[in-house]
Amino acid sequence: MELPPTALVLMGLLLAAWTFGAVWMVVGSLQRRRAARAARKTVRRLTRLIDDAPAVPLLVKPDGKIEGPDRLAAWLGLPKLPGFISELDSTDGGITTEDLAELREAVRRTQKTAAPFSMVVTAKRSTRSLAVRGQLADPAIATGGAALVWWFDFSESQGELSRLREETARARNDFAALVGLIEAAPMPMWFRGPEMDLRLVNSAYVAAVGAEDATKVVEQQIELVETVDGLTAAQVAGQAHSRDMPVERIVQATLGSQRRTLRVADLPLGEEGVAGYAFDIEEMEEQGRAFRAFRAAQRSMLDQLSVGVAQFDETRRLAFANQPFQRIFGLPGTVLVDPPDFDRFLDKARDNGRLPEVRDFPAWRAELSGWFTEDAPVEDAWTLSDGTHLRVVGQPMPDGGLVLVAEDRSEQLALSATRDTLLRTRTATFDSLFESLAVFAPDGRMQLWNRSFPAVWGISDDALDEHPHVDKLLDRIANRLARPAQRKAIGEVVRAATLDRQERGGRVVLSDGRTLEFAGVPLPDGNGLLTVMDVTDSTKAEEALRERATALEEADAVKTRFLANMSYEFRTPLTSIGGFAELLQSGVAGELSPQGKEYIAAIIASVERLSQQIESVLDLTQSEAGLLPIATEDVDLLSFTTGVVRAREEAIEAKNITLDLHGDKSAGQVSADRRQLGRAIGNLLDNAIAATPEGGRILVALTRRKSGARIVVSDNGEGMKPSELARALDGYRLPGADGSEGKRGLGLPLARQLIEAHGGRLEIQSEKGQGTTATVLLP
The missing domain is CATH 3.30.450.20 (PAS domain)
Structure with missing residues (x-):
């Protein structure tokens, strides 16, 4: 049977729906199965998670x-x-x-x-x-x-918690101790936060800034360090924090009422901030300045020494060398700019010829380098090629350095050789002297003597080999003295020379009749010199001279009495002759013939001349004997000299002589005997007039000096030779211009005596054919 299409369509749809439902049920079943399986896995996983x-x-x-x-x-x-x-x-x-x-x-x-x-x-x-x-x-x-x-x-967490509690408690205790330590610290300390503001300061900081307490310091942000080079303390701390590096600097700050030098350090503490502290280094700075001043003074002093001193540091580099050291070793003046080490110094000194010649120089240099490690100073003697002798001392230093001292002993060795020569010369000189010499020490012990000393006292040479004491020496010579008690006088002389530093002397007579004269002389070295001389012959000669002096004194007394008598005996007859001749000339005995008048005039002239000669001789004799009377008074030099010149006006005009008198009131006054000074200057004028030819010239000049006056009498006469001038000053006869024997010249000797009696001086200069100049110097 055929179904209609509609039924077929419906059956197809039904079948399709049934198929879709079956598929959907199968798919849903599979999904539920998978969900159940996933749920079981989730339960097991959660259970496992809970268990774990x-x-x-x-x-x-x-x-x-x-x-x-x-x-x-x-x-x-x-x-x-x-x-x-x-x-x-x-x-x-x-x-x-x-x-x-x-x-x-x-x-x-x-x-x-x-x-x-x-x-x-x-x-x-x-x-x-x-x-x-x-x-x-x-x-x-x-x-x-x-x-x-x-x-x-949480057993492990509890243990960890307990440990953390313990660590926290320990950290809290440590922090408290640290805070206490910071608070008790003698130096200012502080802490800055991330913003570089002060968070914590100790009591030393508070005392340094003069605040009431730490709270005030933090609230007012009182800084200890002032602004330096435009940077505050907080800015410097900020630089240390930003660089994460400590910053240390030396600044000046006021602590209390004193200006001090501080070493300030800022230490970054990560993100927490910056800690800081300040050390007071004022005393260190003062010690540093004192040390630098001492070192400069020491080096300046070392430069003034004659001994060379150099210092090598622990690296064996030359740190200092004074000027004598540089001269001794021929180092340049810039040696301290680029200081050499010890080996290079020896090389330079060797190149300059200032080291001794050695066979193996490297070995010798290594030996000298060993001085740095010696335990005691090392001394050596160096003889250079030019004859210089050096005494070198190496003094090791505790820091590993070396002080090298070089002393030039060439002069000392030369002086030592000279001293030995002088000692030998002194010994030879002592032995060759005529005097007897002995040197005694301050303790009285005999040190040195010559060969004549034991001989003059009559003792053996062996007795002096033991350098006896002065008392033992006196005991040996006491029995050789005429008076043994005189030994005490010799001992006193020795003690005065050695202990009292006084020079004394004396004389003793020996038992054999000899006379010894002794003297004690203090020596510069503290010893005393005893000189002894045999004066027996000189004593006898002295006695003879003493007797002769007595005789001369008696003869001088006789001469004085003779001059007193002669002054009367000469002048009385001469006065009588002149008086009678004047009576005859006046006609008392009657009118005389012209020839008789000539005789009488000649007698009167001769009497006057003889009177002058007698008076000159007596004055000269009295002056030489010191018996010439001088009655001083103030004399105006210009008027006085003018009067002396005018008294000889006739003699000057008779020879047509030109006389120039130079002087004024500035010549002043002198203290003199008017009569005796007039005679002295008059004699000089008389000699000038006599020596000046007709038409000649005489100059008399008066001048004032600081210590007195000066009178110059000069002529242009014939002058005299030196021998003639000497004879004229002695009063001998001088030959005339025609070769005949001249007059006995007493004028110059008398003038010199009279001027010297006034405390002055007469100077005469004469040249043959040029004239004579006499200069009188009066006080």
Whole structure:
């Protein structure tokens, strides 16, 4: 039977719907199967997660029943988890009764109020620490108001926590100690925060800035260090913080009321801030300045020494050398600019010829380098090629350096050789002297003597070999003295020369009749010299001279009496002759013939001339004998000299002589005997007039000096030779111009005597054919 198309369509649709439903059911079944399998995996995974979780859940129902994994029973030390919460307190394990009571109370409160809780319990017979946190269970987990309690095993965390607590307590104690230490520190210390503001200061900082307390310092941000080069202390600390490097500097700051030098350090502490401290180095700076001044003064002093001094540092490099050291070794003046080491110094000195010649120089140089490590000073003598002798001393220093001292002893050795020569010369001189010499020390012991000393006293040479004391020496010579008591006088002379440093002398007579004269002379070295001389012959000659002097004194007295008598005996007859001749000339005895008048005139002229000669002879004799009377008075030199010149006006005009008198009132006055000085100057004028030819010239000049006056009488006559001038001053006869014997010249000797009697001096200069100049110097 054929179905209609509509039925076919419907059957096809039905079949298609049935097929689709079957497929849909199969697909849905497969999906549900996969979902179930995924759910089981999720349950197993969550169960595994719960088993491996650090927390274990415990569900507590309102009736006290509990549900939880066996892992919690293992934590509590139970073989299995009990059915009720009250059974967690077991004798074999569980928790303590107190912890259980607190837990039950907390669970009951949570079940009623839904308030969570937390607590810590400790399992019995175990060191395990358990943290308990409870809350109301979600209805999806349990209905009826059950509580979900989570158990956490934080035994390791508790140990770590205990350790952290201990470390925290220790850190707190350390921090307190550190703060106390910083507070008690004598130096200012501070701490700055990240913004470089002061957070903490100690009491030394507060005292340094003069604040009330640390709080005021922090509040007012009082800085200890002032602004330097435009940077404040906070800015410098900021630089140290930004660079993460410590900054240290030396600045001036005011501490209290004093200006001090500080060494300031800023130490960055990471992100926390910057710590700082300040050291007061004012005393160190003062010591440094004092040390530098001392070193400069020491080196300046060393430059003034004649000994060469050089210092090598611990690296064996030349650190200092004074000027004598540089001269001795021929070093340049720039040696301290580029200082050489010890070996190079020796090489330079060798090149300059200032080291001794040695066969193996490297070995010798190595030996000298060993001076740096010696324990004691080393001394050596160097003889250079030019004959210089050096005494070299190496002084090792504690820091490993070396001080080298070089002394030029060439002059000392030369002086030593000269001294030895002088000593030998002195000994030879002593032995060759005629006098007897002996040198005594201040203690009275005999030091040195010559060969004549024991001979003059009559003692043996062996007696002096032991250098006897002066008292023992006097004991030996006492029996050779005419008066033994005189030994004391010799001892006093020696003591005065050695101890009192006085020069004394004396004379003794020996028992054999000889006379010895001795004297003690202090020597510069503290010793005393005793000189002894045999004056027997001179004593006899002295006695003879003394007798002759006595005779001369008696003869001088006779001469004085003779001059006194002759002054009367000569002048009385001559006066009588002149008086009678004047009476005859006046006509008392009658008129005389012309020839008689000529005779009388000649007699009168001769009497006057003889009177002058007698008076000159007597004055000259009295002057030589010191008997010439001088009555001084103030004499005006110009008027006085003018009067002397005018008294000889006739003689000057008779020979047509030109006389120039130079002088004025500035010549002043002199203290003199007017008569005697007039005779002296008159004699000089008379000699000038006599020596000047007709038409000649005479100069008389008066001048004033600081110490007196000067009178010059000069003529242009014939003059005299030196021998003639000497004879004229002695009063001998001088030959005339025609060769005949001249007059006895007493004028010059008398003038010299009269001028010297006034304390003056007569100087005469004469040249043959040029004239004569006489200069009178008066005080």
